[in-house]
Amino acid sequence: xxLALRELVRRPGRFVMATxxxxxxxxxxxxxxxxxxxxxxxxxxxxxxxxGDVLVYSEAAQSxxxxxxxxxxxxxxxxxxxxxxxTGGIGIVQLGARxxxxxxxDLASVALFGYEIAPRGVxxxxxxxxxxxxEVLEADGVKQGMELLLGPARSPIVVIGFVSDTAYSGQxxxxxxxxxxxxxxxANRPDAQVADGVFQSLVVRGDGNASAxxxxxxxxxxxxxxxxxxxxxxxxxxxxxxxxxxxxxxIGITVLIALVVIALFFALLTVERVALYGVLKAIGARSxxxxxxxxxxxxxxxxxxxxxxxxxxxxxxxLIPPGTVPLFVSTSRVSTSVAxxxxxxxxxxxxSLRRVLKVDPASALGSAQ
Amino acid sequence: MNQSAPxxxxxxxxxxxxxxxxxxxxxxxxxxxxxxxxxEIVALIGPSGSGKTTLCSIAGGILAATSxxxxxxxxxxxxxxxxxxxxxxxxMIGFVFQAVNLVPFLTARENLLVVDEMGRRTGAAARSxxxxxxxxxxxxxxxxxxxxxxxxxxxxxxxxxxxxxxxPKLVLLDEPTSSLDSTTGRQVMDLIRSEMKSRGTxxxxxxxxxxxxxxxxxxxxxxxxxxxxx
Numbered sequence: 001x002x003l004a005l006r007e008l009v010r011r012p013g014r015f016v017m018a019t020x021x022x023x024x025x026x027x028x029x030x031x032x033x034x035x036x037x038x039x040x041x042x043x044x045x046x047x048x049x050x051x052g053d054v055l056v057y058s059e060a061a062q063s064x065x066x067x068x069x070x071x072x073x074x075x076x077x078x079x080x081x082x083x084x085x086x087t088g089g090i091g092i093v094q095l096g097a098r099x100x101x102x103x104x105x106d107l108a109s110v111a112l113f114g115y116e117i118a119p120r121g122v123x124x125x126x127x128x129x130x131x132x133x134x135e136v137l138e139a140d141g142v143k144q145g146m147e148l149l150l151g152p153a154r155s156p157i158v159v160i161g162f163v164s165d166t167a168y169s170g171q172x173x174x175x176x177x178x179x180x181x182x183x184x185x186x187a188n189r190p191d192a193q194v195a196d197g198v199f200q201s202l203v204v205r206g207d208g209n210a211s212a213x214x215x216x217x218x219x220x221x222x223x224x225x226x227x228x229x230x231x232x233x234x235x236x237x238x239x240x241x242x243x244x245x246x247x248x249x250x251i252g253i254t255v256l257i258a259l260v261v262i263a264l265f266f267a268l269l270t271v272e273r274v275a276l277y278g279v280l281k282a283i284g285a286r287s288x289x290x291x292x293x294x295x296x297x298x299x300x301x302x303x304x305x306x307x308x309x310x311x312x313x314x315x316x317x318x319l320i321p322p323g324t325v326p327l328f329v330s331t332s333r334v335s336t337s338v339a340x341x342x343x344x345x346x347x348x349x350x351x352s353l354r355r356v357l358k359v360d361p362a363s364a365l366g367s368a369q
Numbered sequence: 370m371n372q373s374a375p376x377x378x379x380x381x382x383x384x385x386x387x388x389x390x391x392x393x394x395x396x397x398x399x400x401x402x403x404x405x406x407x408x409e410i411v412a413l414i415g416p417s418g419s420g421k422t423t424l425c426s427i428a429g430g431i432l433a434a435t436s437x438x439x440x441x442x443x444x445x446x447x448x449x450x451x452x453x454x455x456x457x458x459x460x461m462i463g464f465v466f467q468a469v470n471l472v473p474f475l476t477a478r479e480n481l482l483v484v485d486e487m488g489r490r491t492g493a494a495a496r497s498x499x500x501x502x503x504x505x506x507x508x509x510x511x512x513x514x515x516x517x518x519x520x521x522x523x524x525x526x527x528x529x530x531x532x533x534x535x536x537p538k539l540v541l542l543d544e545p546t547s548s549l550d551s552t553t554g555r556q557v558m559d560l561i562r563s564e565m566k567s568r569g570t571x572x573x574x575x576x577x578x579x580x581x582x583x584x585x586x587x588x589x590x591x592x593x594x595x596x597x598x599x
Contacts, residue, residue: 002486003472010474279470282431283531284459285487286452361431361458364466365422365543 003280004293008300015297018265019305025258026302026309026341029251033333034313036247038326039170042136043243044234046111046168049119052088052203053210055233056217057226063236065092065168065200072197074224081220083208088117089178089199093185093192094171095151099141108140109171112150112157114181117203122163125177133159137172139323148174151188169239170326255344262298262348270294270352274359281361291356295349302345306338374407375443377539377571378428383437385423385594397423399594401437405539408569410562412585414576420594421575425541428573429462430454442538459488463532463540463570465561467547470528471516477527478503478512484534495534502530506560522553529561533568540565540572546581558584 008015047055056078061068070078070089079087091114096107112131118124122132133142137159142148148157157174166173176184178199186193194200204227206213214227228236235241270277277290317329385398398420405411415421426432427439430446431454438447442461449457471480478499485495503512506526516524525545532540545561546554558574562584565572574585582588590597 003475003483006479007474275470276472279464279466279472280483280487281455282429282458282464282466283484283487284455284535286455289487362422362426364464364470365426365429365431365541 001289001293001296004296005300008297014269015301018261019301019308021261021265022258022302022305022341022345023308023312025254025261026306026337027312029254029258029341030309030313030329030334030337031316031327032247032251032254033337034317034327034329035325036244036251037330037333038328039243039247040240041165041328042167042170042326043240044168044237045134045165046092046113046119046173047230047234047237049121049166050090050203050230050233051117051120052086052205052230054204054206054214054217054227054229056087056202056204057200057228059224059226061226062238063226063228063233064238065090066094066192068200069194070199070202070225071195074221075197075199075202077221078202078204078217078225081213081217083206083213083216084204085207086117086205088115088203089201090115090117090203091178091181091185091194091200092168093151093181093189094169095184095188097140097142097151097157097174098149098154100146100148102141108137108142108148110137110148110150110174111168111171112174112176112181112184113168114176114178114199115203116178117205119166119175122166122175123161125175126160128177128180128183129156130158130160131174131176131180132161132163133174134166134172135162135164136167136323137174138162139321140172142172150174150184153184153187155184155187157184169237172323255340258302258341259344259348262302262345263351266294266298266349266352267355270355274355275363277356277359278361278363281359282364287357287359290359291349291353294352294356295346298345298349299342302341303338306341310334310338374569376404376440377407377409377442378403378405378573379438379440380404380424380428381438381440383424383427383434383439385420385427385432386435396594398427398434401591401594401596403589403596405571405573407538408566408571409587410565410572410574410585412574412576412582412588413591414579414582414588415591416577419591421591422543423594424591424596425543425573425575428539429464429541430457459484460535461538463535463537465525465528465532465540465542465545467544471524471531473516476513476515477508477519477523477530480516480527481530481534484531488535498534499530502533505564506530520553521549522557525549525553525557526560529557529564533564533570536568537570540570542572542574544576544578545574546576546578551580554581 057068094111097110210229217227380403383401386394386396389395427434481499558581
């Protein structure tokens with residue numbers, strides 16, 4: 001081990017190329033992960049923020065607020081389920097918003113919610129005509145006190161404050177009273193307007209296990225509802241699983257490339273060191289000792305590359321204005337990427353194991369090489 | 370000769386053959402019998418391909434003999450498996466290779482200590498022994514230098530120190546002067562002789578240079594895998 005560490009310290013030039021290439025791969029890995037997390041976050045913020053245990057959609061809604069309708073009778077059935085302690089209606093309309101100071105075609109994409117139970121981080125529903133805005137809308141020039149004009153009907157909404165992490169489908173959330181939502185929906189989407197008392201979904205609070213509660217609700221409504229825990233509802237948000245699947249495949253291929261790079265680099269190093277390994281084996285080194293040194297070097301190179309990459313990705317995130325690129329670099333994402341890269345490095349090294357085992361100590365004798 | 374210690378090497382009727390395909394075999398060492406005393410220095414002389422390296426590899430526990438008996442320092446290694454041979458090499462054998470083969474990114478002192486790191490890991494005792502060996506070999510001032518910063522003779526002296534680090538029973542020197550000029554070569558052979566005799570360590574010096582035989586107690590010739598003690 002000491003031998004491997006000394007080589008790293010005294011001959012860093014030998015490892016520069018591998019470190020540079022791995023750093024670039026690590027940046028790509030963390031950036032892709034950050035984009036995935038950012039996109040997921042901006043697609044599901046409004047769902048994750050719900051201050052309840054279960055979200056109830058109508059049966060055929062496929063976990064989409066837009067396709068779902070819960071009328072008062074269905075709500076009453078849900079409220080009668082044992083274990084349900086509170087319900088709150090929620091509705092949404094997605095529109096373009098004209099922002100004062102922006103060009104007439106420079107619309108901000110917003111998702112206006114009407115809610116009864118305040119989501120986490122959002123105050124109770126404001127008076128009609130007012131809303132709390134998600135902070136991502138600041139990137140569109142939205143400011144507190146500003147009046148936005150929503151949709152083709154130019155429905156006025158005054159922003160009275162900002163909340164965070166409540167976006168939906170990549171659109172900044174506007175959080176208003178149910179009455180405001182109904183009025184804006186009717187004015188801008190007359191085909192989708194709903195009667196008084198009708199919501200698109202219900203936020204349900206219960207006093208038991210959330211999954212069991214969701215099943216009990218669907219049983220009680222005789223299949224007229226599709227109930228999900230809040231985390232399941234976030235994962236089922238339209239487009240999220242497709243997004244995650246696509247990104248995860250790209251991330252997987254990137255990890256595979258890292259593995260191949262490490263494997264090739266250390267295979268070359270091993271070929272270069274055959275004479276040295278022959279001498280070390282002749283004086284009593286075991287193959288396991290030599291291979292452990294190789295693995296240690298690969299892990300350290302991967303760790304250094306990961307550390308540089310993490311610093312770069314955090315730097316990139318800090319430089320990107322909020323609301324422009326959906327990049328969210330979390331400690332858990334960076335830690336996972338580092339662990340995956342180190343694992344790839346170790347596995348990549350394994351391709352050199354056979355060559356290390358094959359080095360014959362007899363090659364050290366009778367050789368003038 | 371040290372009469373109380375066991376012989377450094379006893380090879381009895383040792384053969385080494387390699388299959389060459391077609392069911393035929395090449396004999397690298399043919400019924401070789403050789404005894405080396407506890408502090409004896411033997412010159413093994415022969416042309417290229419005569420079997421010198423094969424004999425040394427078997428004596429040093431690098432190769433297993435096809436048949437015969439090999440006893441080193443009283444330890445019968447004839448039937449040792451690879452793992453046992455590795456441990457045997459760590460504790461009983463010193464090597465000085467033809468191309469010196471020091472680890473290029475280690476200092477002279479660290480090149481000696483690598484023997485301990487790969488083997489018994491005695492720590493402070495190994496560091497003390499390395500310092501003593503470097504002093505005995507006149508390399509105290511060069512202890513922190515890398516091989517590239519040493520002369521050819523100094524590198525060979527470091528290699529000798531490395532071979533003695535594990536207090537071996539037998540040191541195998543493979544053409545130790547072939548990469549040196551004649552003056553340095555003689556100095557190195559003189560040093561080898563004095564170091565081996567002062568420590569009571571046996572050595573086999575593989576060479577095809579008859580001039581260095583004067584530094585050895587006995588010459589053994591080998592040709593086509595057959596030893597000739599004459």
